[in-house]
Amino acid sequence: MARRFGVSPATVRSWERRYGVGPTDHETGRHRRWSPQDVAVLDVMCGLTARGVAPGEAARVALRSAADPAGASRGAEADEVPSPGAERPAAPGGRSALPVGPVRPECRGLARAAVRLDAAKVSRILRTVVADLGTVTAWTEVMAPALRAAGRKWATGGDRYVEVEHLLSWHVSTALRVVADRQGDARPGPCALLAGTPGELHTLPLDALVAGLAERRLPCLILGPAVPAPALLEAVRRTGPAAVALWAQSAHTADHPLARQTAEVAWGGRGSRSRPTVLVAGPGWAPRRIPDELIRPHDLPSALDHIERLLTV
Structure with a gap:
């Protein structure tokens, strides 16, 4: 029985x-x-x-x-x-x-x-x-x-x-x-780009982040797990997001040079170029100090609040 x-x-x-x-x-x-x-x-x-x-x-x-x-x-x-x-x-x-x-x-x-x-x-x-x-x-x-x-x-x-x-x-x-399918109801404006770092296969928390953004009617683009660095940087150049969230579950997959490089990607016309604000999310980023130009949210609510502020400025 x-x-x-x-x-x-x-x-x-x-x-x-x-x-x-x-x-x-x-x-x-x-x-x-x-x-x-x-x-x-x-x-x-x-x-x-x-x-x-x-x-x-x-x-x-x-x-x-x-x-x-x-x-x-x-x-x-x-x-x-x-x-x-x-x-x-x-x-x-x-x-x-x-x-x-x-x-x-x-x-x-x-x-x-x-x-x-x-x-x-x-x-x-x-x-x-x-x-x-x-x-x-x-x-x-x-x-x-x-x-x-x-x-x-x-x-x-x-x-x-x-x-x-x-x-x-x-x-x-x-x-x-x-x-997350409610993304069609998102308000117009700049989006957030979400991706797992190269080699990172565990990205369920990104699914939660997308769903939370959809509930707030905030536009986003998710690339999923294990996004190669060249593909990530090209996507940032092509879409011009106001925020980029990089997920790393472990210290082994937390790519600190890539996070800094992503924050330096610029787009737009001469004299009006913009760069994204990069959020490094997940426990993998914890062992090392995060540079001031990056944001490290500690939970889902804080990640949503940070992204909402960046997308509604």
Whole structure:
């Protein structure tokens, strides 16, 4: 049953011991038998906890579903799903759970669904948090903590958890790009150019930045990961952006000479030439001092605020 629903055996046993969610058929000296009704109750339990419902409340609804499926469904929709920002006690997760720490219930639900490889629930949770919370809060309080937890689990568990990280990354990127498609509604004026440094393949935070700019109706052009230096500089010359954001996840990919060179690219007619303001974003830039002519935002909100000021001068 644990393998079927993507939770640990310890979690299943804990739910049975604490809440009575388990096999109802006990015979001395024999394995416990799960009836179809027992399986249905556990299915409801897993579905609700994946959405961030506290285990005790989820168990109450799941057990009620055995007697009244329609009523349980109404209860889950009406009063069991926590409101944004509500604090819930963490569910027991066993060794297979993602260690997300003290986070929003939506983040815990997202992590549970990702571990179960439940793509449909992952997608639904992400769509809901983006719509309800907005890009900045959805990224900083739900998406990013779940992604970091998946990365830590992968690092300590070997290749076993790479599928969880890949599934989560793909759906996070998809949810953010739905918002980024609103670029057609951007106000006229100079744009921001966003790119990963040469060799940098991890650029999900740039997807979040694009989505945040789209919510503010600010125009931008994203070139994606691992942009070669000549291609980046040529794009800056051709588009004349007011701001250029260069993302580097690690010190190995943080190209400091390229950042300074980008800040020196000029365009426009003689006597009216302009240069971009360069933002160096990501943890890769941290180990070294950043020159005064460059801006290093420390999080998504500050990056958005810097770019908005540069684009609306």
